[in-house]
Amino acid sequence: MTHLFKFIFAFVVCLITYALLSIGTNSNLEKILFSTIMFFISILYFYGEGKIYPKFDGELVFSTGIGIMVSLFIAYFISNSIQYVKSPGFVLFVYLTMLMIGVKAGLAFHEKPGLAIFGAGVAPFALLDKGTEVRGKILDTSVVIDGRILDIADTHFIDGPLILPNFVLREIQLISDSSDPIKRARGRRGLDMLNKLQRKGSIEVKITYTDYADTREVDAKLIKLARDTGAKLVTNDFNLNKVAELQGVKVLNLNNLANALKPVVLPGEELQIQVIKEGKDENQGIGYLEDGTMVVIENGGHLVNKEVKVTVTSIIQTAAGKMIFTKATR
DSSP states (O other): OHHHHHHHHHHHHHHHHHHHHHHTTOOHHHHHHHHHHHHHHHHHHHHHSTTOOSOOOHHHHHHHHHHHHHHHHHHHHHHHHOTTOOOHHHHHHHHHHHHHHHHHHHHHHHHSTTGGGGSTTOOTTTTTOGGGOOOOEEEOHHHHHHOHHHHHHHHTOSOSOEEEEHHHHHHHHHHHTOSSHHHHHHHHHHHHHHHHHHHHOSSOEEEEOOOOTTOOOHHHHHHHHHHHHOOEEEEOOHHHHHHHHHTTOOEEEHHHHHHHTSOOOOTTOEEEEEEEEEOSSTTEEEEEOTTOOEEEEETOGGGTTOEEEEEEEEEEEETTEEEEEEEEOO
16 A cells, blocks of 8 residues: 555656646657656655654754755756756756755755765765774664673673664563563563663664554564664574575674673583582483583582582583583592
């Protein structure tokens, strides 16, 4: 339905152009030519800029108004400078084209003042030094509820800004209002994490109101937003990670980061382990490293609640994670 409305609006612009040109002494060929050009320009504009109105506020109106005024002045200068072109169709074409450019420039300047008027998302001096360009990181629902992003932001290993889509915030609010106590607790934890992240000020957090009415699934909206803005997607969701990568979106998966930061243990090394419980096999103890890696201790079943020195004998990588097999030395 959205595509139909865009097509209808473009066709209306085409008809208006044809009607205005009919007032003058333009030939039929000229009227058809310029009307067709305006139709295709309108199609490009509606599809390319259909999502540039994130919110309606005074600054947005002011920036867009300035862009329109400047563009109309430039159009007037162009139409009067080219003396040998007397066609009203050409004048109308110049005015409408510059009007669309002015709206785009005003909106881009509202989003990011500076060289952004030449293209949304281009920061000042980015054309001189592309290496210093910092792209945003879009947070999904899972990573907000998880909460580890708060600690990562404090370490300054991730640069900002962090972008929170409004549709993700709505999903977290719905989870926090769930009748299921577990889901409700997870949703409220996510809201608490967001409040702490904003209060700490370790990294800039922005809320974007860009939405995609033609898409219902939050994951699909996140991928579209990342593709449109060029931002990276921060998630813990394995499936979202794979789908986003297939569509050319760069993903920062916190679970992959946690696995990469686990300490490397080699056979023959000695560890100090607290035996937590008995294992499934006879006289086998179970302990854990600080990062949660399970350590199986041979001859450690009678050492429960004791801290012992063990020697690593082998390491097995499973789908659930890494398991370290050891032998108690004393």
